[in-house]
Amino acid sequence: xxxxxxxxxxxxxxxxxxxxxxxxxxxxxxxxxxxxxxxxxxxxxxxxxxxxxxxxxxxxxxxxxxxxxxxxxxxxxxxxxxxxxxxxxxxxxxxxxxxxxxxxxxxxxxxxxxxxxxxxxxxxxxxxxxxxxxxxxxxxxxxxxxxxxxxxxxxxxxxxxxxxxxxxxxxxxxxxxxxxxxxxxxxxxxxxxxxxxxxxxxxxxxxxxxxxxxxxxxxxxxxxxxxxxxxxxxxxxxxxxxxxxxxxxxx
Numbered sequence: 338x339x340x341x342x343x344x345x346x347x348x349x350x351x352x353x354x355x356x357x358x359x360x361x362x363x364x365x366x367x368x369x370x371x372x373x374x375x376x377x378x379x380x381x382x383x384x385x386x387x388x389x390x391x392x393x394x395x396x397x398x399x400x401x402x403x404x405x406x407x408x409x410x411x412x413x414x415x416x417x418x419x420x421x422x423x424x425x426x427x428x429x430x431x432x433x434x435x436x437x438x439x440x441x442x443x444x445x446x447x448x449x450x451x452x453x454x455x456x457x458x459x460x461x462x463x464x465x466x467x468x469x470x471x472x473x474x475x476x477x478x479x480x481x482x483x484x485x486x487x488x489x490x491x492x493x494x495x496x497x498x499x500x501x502x503x504x505x506x507x508x509x510x511x512x513x514x515x516x517x518x519x520x521x522x523x524x525x526x527x528x529x530x531x532x533x534x535x536x537x538x539x540x541x542x543x544x545x546x547x548x549x550x551x552x553x554x555x556x557x558x559x560x561x562x563x564x565x566x567x568x569x570x571x572x573x574x575x576x577x578x579x580x581x582x583x584x585x586x587x588x
Contacts, residue, residue, distance in 0.1 A: 339584040340386035342403065343440065343576040344393040346463035348556065349375070352574070353386070354581035361574050367395060372402040385411045390580045392418045392439040418443060418580070424588040425449060430476030441466055441479070443579030444554070449474055450582060451572065452550045457538050460575070461555035463487060465530060469541055469549075480537065485557050488526040531564045538567060 341359065343350040344367065352361040363379050389407050393400045404415045420442035422434040426449045431437040440460075448456050448470055460466045461484065468479035483491065493499040499522055515521035542549045551569040553562055562571050 338384065338386050339388040339390065339581070340383065341577045341580040341584065342389070342391040342393075343443075343574075343580070344391060344395045344399055344403070345440065345576075346394060350574070350577060351380070352577045352581075353383075354584055357581070357585060359574065359578050359581035361577055367399070372399055373406055376403070376406045380406075380410070386413065388584050389413050389415045390418060390584050391415055392443045392576050392580060394438050394440050418583065421588070425582060425586065426474045427470065428473075428475045430478045437476075438466070440576050441468055443577075443583070444468070444575040445470055445476055445579070446582050447572075447575045447579035448552060451578075452552070455545055455547055455549040456552055457541050457549045458552045458554070458575075459534050459538075459558075459569075461485075461530070461553060461557035461561055463556075465534075465555075467534070467537055469545075471545065472547075482530075482533065485526055485530065485561075488529065489522055492522055492526070527561070527564065531561060535566060 339354040349367045350364045418439040420437040425446045427445045454472045456470045458468045463484045465482050469477040553569045554575045
């Protein structure tokens with residue numbers, strides 16, 4: 338059994354891989370401190386794995402806590418994923434392959450197994466990432482923009498009169514046109530993301546002069562997917578799926 342960890346900007350997800358099957362087990366907010374307490378609470382009863390693979394975009398401090406916890410509890414080394422120039426059928430499109438996020442690399446590896454042709458992958462997370470992978474496995478690069486909460490927090494911190502609740506813009510109902518400020522922020526940011534994704538997807542398909550499979554993932558994907566006009570497919574846990582491939586299949 339292999340243990341897989343996806344450390345994101347705001348959450349930690351984990352799962353196991355056995356016989357080629359990835360099984361998500363947990364999903365918790367990532368604390369700003371005391372990571373070991375979270376691991377003690379959530380991982381203590383997990384049997385000792387054969388391998389531990391981690392995709393981490395939260396910095397060296399968080400990685401250090403996980404490496405030390407795994408070493409102390411399971412006496413295992415941790416493989417911290419660093420994107421290579423090529424591997425698992427994917428050619429990294431970044432000028433410096435090491436600068437691509439580990440999470441984005443893992444998603445590309447997963448999509449390479451999931452899609453035969455060209456793919457446009459959108460992750461609606463704390464940051465929204467878009468990546469393009471062609472039918473040969475070549476990564477053409479991507480885009481990064483703020484996610485829903487990041488956009489709303491930015492507006493709240495830069496303007497007067499937008500209410501804050503528990504560190505985020507208060508959730509509320511909104512429609513096409515809002516009649517209050519919070520609703521206007523909610524709707525405006527939502528439409529901004531949806532419109533951007535639709536436009537980029539159309540431009541990518543035109544640039545590639547070929548059909549492109551459209552994939553969405555990430556925490557906000559279920560709420561945004563119904564608003565996308567074109568045909569997008571929701572695929573959860575892409576990072577864990579990519580880690581499972583890397584744990585079991587030769588590079």
